[in-house]
Amino acid sequence: MIDQLMKRIENLANPTVVGLDPTYEMMPQTIRDEMLERYGKTTEAVGRMFLRFNQELIDHVLDLVPAVKLQIAMYEKYGIEGLKSYIQTIAYAKEKGLLVIGDIKRGDIASTAAAYAAHLGGVEIEGLQFDLWNEDAVTLNPYMGFDGIEPFLLPCNQYDKGIFILVKTSNPSGKEIQDLIADGRPVYEHTAKLVSKWGELAMGTNGYSRVAAVVGATYQEQGLELRKKMPHTFFLIPGYGAQGASGEDIKGYFDRDGRGCVVNSSRGIIAAYQKDSKFGAHRFAEAAREAVLVMKRDLEGIS
Amino acid sequence: MIDQLMKRIENLANPTVVGLDPTYEMMPQTIRDEMLERYGKTTEAVGRMFLRFNQELIDHVLDLVPAVKLQIAMYEKYGIEGLKSYIQTIAYAKEKGLLVIGDIKRGDIASTAAAYAAHLGGVEIEGLQFDLWNEDAVTLNPYMGFDGIEPFLLPCNQYDKGIFILVKTSNPSGKEIQDLIADGRPVYEHTAKLVSKWGELAMGTNGYSRVAAVVGATYQEQGLELRKKMPHTFFLIPGYGAQGASGEDIKGYFDRDGRGCVVNSSRGIIAAYQKDSKFGAHRFAEAAREAVLVMKRDLEGIS
Numbered sequence: 001m002i003d004q005l006m007k008r009i010e011n012l013a014n015p016t017v018v019g020l021d022p023t024y025e026m027m028p029q030t031i032r033d034e035m036l037e038r039y040g041k042t043t044e045a046v047g048r049m050f051l052r053f054n055q056e057l058i059d060h061v062l063d064l065v066p067a068v069k070l071q072i073a074m075y076e077k078y079g080i081e082g083l084k085s086y087i088q089t090i091a092y093a094k095e096k097g098l099l100v101i102g103d104i105k106r107g108d109i110a111s112t113a114a115a116y117a118a119h120l121g122g123v124e125i126e127g128l129q130f131d132l133w134n135e136d137a138v139t140l141n142p143y144m145g146f147d148g149i150e151p152f153l154l155p156c157n158q159y160d161k162g163i164f165i166l167v168k169t170s171n172p173s174g175k176e177i178q179d180l181i182a183d184g185r186p187v188y189e190h191t192a193k194l195v196s197k198w199g200e201l202a203m204g205t206n207g208y209s210r211v212a213a214v215v216g217a218t219y220q221e222q223g224l225e226l227r228k229k230m231p232h233t234f235f236l237i238p239g240y241g242a243q244g245a246s247g248e249d250i251k252g253y254f255d256r257d258g259r260g261c262v263v264n265s266s267r268g269i270i271a272a273y274q275k276d277s278k279f280g281a282h283r284f285a286e287a288a289r290e291a292v293l294v295m296k297r298d299l300e301g302i303s
Numbered sequence: 304m305i306d307q308l309m310k311r312i313e314n315l316a317n318p319t320v321v322g323l324d325p326t327y328e329m330m331p332q333t334i335r336d337e338m339l340e341r342y343g344k345t346t347e348a349v350g351r352m353f354l355r356f357n358q359e360l361i362d363h364v365l366d367l368v369p370a371v372k373l374q375i376a377m378y379e380k381y382g383i384e385g386l387k388s389y390i391q392t393i394a395y396a397k398e399k400g401l402l403v404i405g406d407i408k409r410g411d412i413a414s415t416a417a418a419y420a421a422h423l424g425g426v427e428i429e430g431l432q433f434d435l436w437n438e439d440a441v442t443l444n445p446y447m448g449f450d451g452i453e454p455f456l457l458p459c460n461q462y463d464k465g466i467f468i469l470v471k472t473s474n475p476s477g478k479e480i481q482d483l484i485a486d487g488r489p490v491y492e493h494t495a496k497l498v499s500k501w502g503e504l505a506m507g508t509n510g511y512s513r514v515a516a517v518v519g520a521t522y523q524e525q526g527l528e529l530r531k532k533m534p535h536t537f538f539l540i541p542g543y544g545a546q547g548a549s550g551e552d553i554k555g556y557f558d559r560d561g562r563g564c565v566v567n568s569s570r571g572i573i574a575a576y577q578k579d580s581k582f583g584a585h586r587f588a589e590a591a592r593e594a595v596l597v598m599k600r601d602l603e604g605i606s
Contacts, residue, residue, distance in 0.1 A: 021415075036429065041428050043433060043435065046428060071411075071415055073409070080387055083383060106408070108376060109473065109474040112324075112377070113376075116376045141410060142480060166447070174446075174448055176449060183483070187483060187485065190483055
């Protein structure tokens with residue numbers, strides 16, 4: 001998956017990932033009204049809103065970006081109907097040729113992690129295979145160590161899937177545990193070392209591993225340092241845009257060939273119409289497309 | 304929730320939580336055959352198997368234990384139909400008077416954590432309230448710090464719900480990050496300190512906070528130390544039984560009044576019939592009941 005992702009980034013000259021993290025408040029009035037009328041004040045209505053919103057966004061950016069990332073919490077919030085919308089959005093994005101990262105941040109003991117690995121590997125029932133979630137890659141949490149990661153290596157290698165493990169997150173309180181100094185180095189550097197080591201078990205063909213890392217855009221010095229220490233680890237960079245970082249901030253996250261990263265922006269793209277009055281709500285997807293183009297130009301200078 | 308849990312533990316003289324973590328391999332042949340016949344080789348069949356299995360287990364232990372814990376991964380593995388079974392099991396357990404802990408181990412940035420907090424607080428759609436998941440408490444991962452915890456404090460205080468934050472996990476590789484020494488103390492002790500501090504924001508009425516901790520049974524010395532350092536933090540103890548720990552191992556996890564803990568056992572109880580040949584598969588729920596009684600006696604000596 002990382003190989004494919006790198007190839008698409010190169011072809012499109014764009015490392016931007018669109019974060020499809022819809023909220024009720026983001027829904028344009030026309031979509032909201034239509035679904036409330038058809039499905040009532042129900043979670044099904046919200047699930048349908050999110051799917052329609054995502055489909056229009058995908059249609060407007062699919063020739064510009066290599067991948068989309070879905071934050072599963074936004075869908076899980078609305079229960080079963082929300083998660084149906086998550087799965088349907090993934091299917092739609094893949095049908096349109098996009099790679100899909102499921103931002104699920106799971107992590108548990110070995111037997112449990114093996115169950116979560118169905119996100120990438122599917123399940124078998126009496127000899128039949130079911131790919132129920134079908135993300136190309138998912139994000140994982142490292143707090144429980146390798147036990148929680150290992151079961152994902154099988155689908156990574158067998159089906160060329162990918163995992164992105166939290167190393168240094170973009171949020172303010174990430175530092176409470178991640179920046180504790182152990183043996184002269186912050187905890188996130190220890191995590192980075194583990195991720196690099198685990199990555200050796202699932203190398204791709206372009207010099208990068210299928211075991212990738214999440215490194216927030218909001219801590220530049222640390223990002224730079226991590227790039228040096230993780231030469232074979234691909235980065236997913238959250239925190240661009242709405243969370244405050246710009247292209248200049250993440251210059252050093254890329255390798256010398258301008259490779260090795262995807263940069264996610266969610267609200268900054270999908271809710272762009274709420275910031276820019278020249279687009280009405282009915283043109284939300286055009287506003288998103290323009291936000292992608294602006295982001296592409298911002299990143300062109302640095303990668 | 305922690306107050307209610309403590310009261311039930313006292314009334315039943317039993318701190319045992321039954322982990323409803325079904326797997327396909329655990330399903331008794333009769334249940335398997337019935338559901339495959341009715342629903343085919345589908346995820347719906349598996350979801351129905353799990354629900355039936357859980358319902359029979361609940362019926363056989365509800366007078367003995369204060370709560371059940373559901374590992375959501377076991378259900379998420381089977382996609383939408385698996386998660387329906389998760390939700391239906393929760394509803395059934397609550398209807399029967401049991402408290403329910405959702406072992407979801409979520410953790411993310413603030414806006415995302417607010418979406419996950421719907422597990423406890425539900426969602427509102429155009430003025431209507433939906434409690435879609437409806438657990439009494441959930442487990443959370445601390446790697447991203449307070450941002451990922453804070454949104455859960457509202458439902459904790461508003462609806463008397465609970466959260467159990469991973470401090471020291473029971474699995475072998477938990478130590479890779481948790482046992483790094485920072486400022487002379489392992490990372491999990493730093494986490495413990497944070498959890499204690501966060502706990503002050505959601506105190507219950509029995510001396511314990513609604514912000515509780517997960518402390519594995521498999522590391523006794525650490526558990527003892529944590530009890531001393533976290534006098535107002537309730538513990539959820541995994542790792543008993545199938546993962547290797549016995550009652551004697553967790554003696555010091557309880558406070559001087561024998562309170563302050565629930566002890567989870569999953570496979571050791573729900574798959575007991577596969578270990579004890581005196582019960583056939585059709586009597587799996589009786590086998591589970593006996594396993595609960597054995598565990599209760601084991602814990603009686605120590606709490």
